[in-house]
Amino acid sequence: xxxxxxxxxxxxxxxxxxxxxxxxxxxxxxxxxxxxxxxxxxxxxxxxxxxxxxxxxxxxxxxxxxxxxxxxxxxxxxxxxxxxxxxxxxxxxxxxxxxxxxxxxxxxxxxxxxxxxxxxxxxxxxxxxxxxxxxxxxxxxxxxxxxxxxxxxxxxxxxxxxxxxxxxxxxxxxxxxxxxxxxxxxxxxxxxxxxxxxxxxxxxxxxxxxxxxxxxxxxxxxxxxxxxxxxxxxxxxxxxx
Amino acid sequence: xxxxxxxxxxxxxxxxxxxxxxxxxxxxxxxxxxxxxxxxxxxxxxxxxxxxxxxxxxxxxxxxxxxxxxxxxxxxxxxxxxxxxxxxxxxxxxxxxxxxxxxxxxxxxxx
Numbered sequence: 001x002x003x004x005x006x007x008x009x010x011x012x013x014x015x016x017x018x019x020x021x022x023x024x025x026x027x028x029x030x031x032x033x034x035x036x037x038x039x040x041x042x043x044x045x046x047x048x049x050x051x052x053x054x055x056x057x058x059x060x061x062x063x064x065x066x067x068x069x070x071x072x073x074x075x076x077x078x079x080x081x082x083x084x085x086x087x088x089x090x091x092x093x094x095x096x097x098x099x100x101x102x103x104x105x106x107x108x109x110x111x112x113x114x115x116x117x118x119x120x121x122x123x124x125x126x127x128x129x130x131x132x133x134x135x136x137x138x139x140x141x142x143x144x145x146x147x148x149x150x151x152x153x154x155x156x157x158x159x160x161x162x163x164x165x166x167x168x169x170x171x172x173x174x175x176x177x178x179x180x181x182x183x184x185x186x187x188x189x190x191x192x193x194x195x196x197x198x199x200x201x202x203x204x205x206x207x208x209x210x211x212x213x214x215x216x217x218x219x220x221x222x223x224x225x226x227x228x229x230x231x232x233x234x235x236x237x238x239x240x241x
Numbered sequence: 242x243x244x245x246x247x248x249x250x251x252x253x254x255x256x257x258x259x260x261x262x263x264x265x266x267x268x269x270x271x272x273x274x275x276x277x278x279x280x281x282x283x284x285x286x287x288x289x290x291x292x293x294x295x296x297x298x299x300x301x302x303x304x305x306x307x308x309x310x311x312x313x314x315x316x317x318x319x320x321x322x323x324x325x326x327x328x329x330x331x332x333x334x335x336x337x338x339x340x341x342x343x344x345x346x347x348x349x350x351x352x
Contacts, residue, residue, distance in 0.1 A: 079259025194294025
């Protein structure tokens with residue numbers, strides 16, 4: 001019983017922090033559900049996607065794979081590319097998730113952008129089990145995402161929307177992320193490299209074939225620029241110490 | 242639905258595989274702290290920024306600058322998002338207004 005009480009306390013402590021995510025996921029999830037519905041994918045498919053994949057931008061991007069020729073390899077590569085930032089999240093969480101025991105697989109599975117930013121920035125109050133606190137943040141956010149998408153799927157099937165242009169929500173999301181990153185980062189090279197390499201590859205290879213060349217070009221150019229980056233980084237670290 | 246149920250399910254599995262890979266990989270690679278690879282670390286630090294740039298281009302890949310709208314709705318909506326986001330710093334507001342502006346332009350103004 002005490003064990004259960006402890007978990008409940010952790011849930012109570014976690015919940016208030018997740019309210020902004022609830023708002024965001026209800027909105028973005030609903031837009032996703034409505035879009036999926038407009039492409040002929042019912043609420044069941046939407047729920048399954050959100051439950052299993054739990055990666056908003058990858059799921060939005062995947063809509064284009066659901067409405068064109070069946071190409072699972074492209075879908076996988078694109079997901080890897082879209083989610084490449086998770087590698088960075090994982091590296092940042094190595095320490096925090098070190099002693100999380102049996103909760104660890106789920107904590108890693110549920111590590112999306114919002115969960116990452118919450119777990120990075122909030123600390124559980126005294127007496128609360130940190131592992132369960134992080135677990136409930138992850139679980140609540142996962143639940144909100146499924147809830148939002150199901151809500152959208154249902155809304156889409158009941159009310160008929162003119163959804164023309166709604167898919168711009170994804171572009172908007174990336175532009176906002178780009179602006180956020182631009183403001184917080186002093187070094188704009190990676191962002192500029194990403195845009196320029198992709199535009200050049202789009203012009204050369206065309207809409208259908210530019211994904212893989214872009215990935216290769218971006219990684220190559222970033223590798224070329226690595227030397228200067230490492231030197232400056234070391235200087236910055238010396239200053240901090 | 243464009244794809245069959247089985248094809249759709251395969252796409253779901255591919256997405257799950259891709260997501261799980263990117264989330265678990267660091268924990269598998271860096272189980273042993275001595276293997277801490279500075280090149281991977283570097284990519285982990287810069288790739289998130291390049292990727293978002295790439296994703297914007299990916300989203301805009303079908304815009305036809307010689308088509309009926311000349312890419313004007315996209316340009317206006319993106320400028321709105323950037324200005325609004327610099328001003329208010331509210332992600333949901335910027336996304337909501339930006340998408341709304343785009344839908345109005347597409348459905349009413351450039352009809």
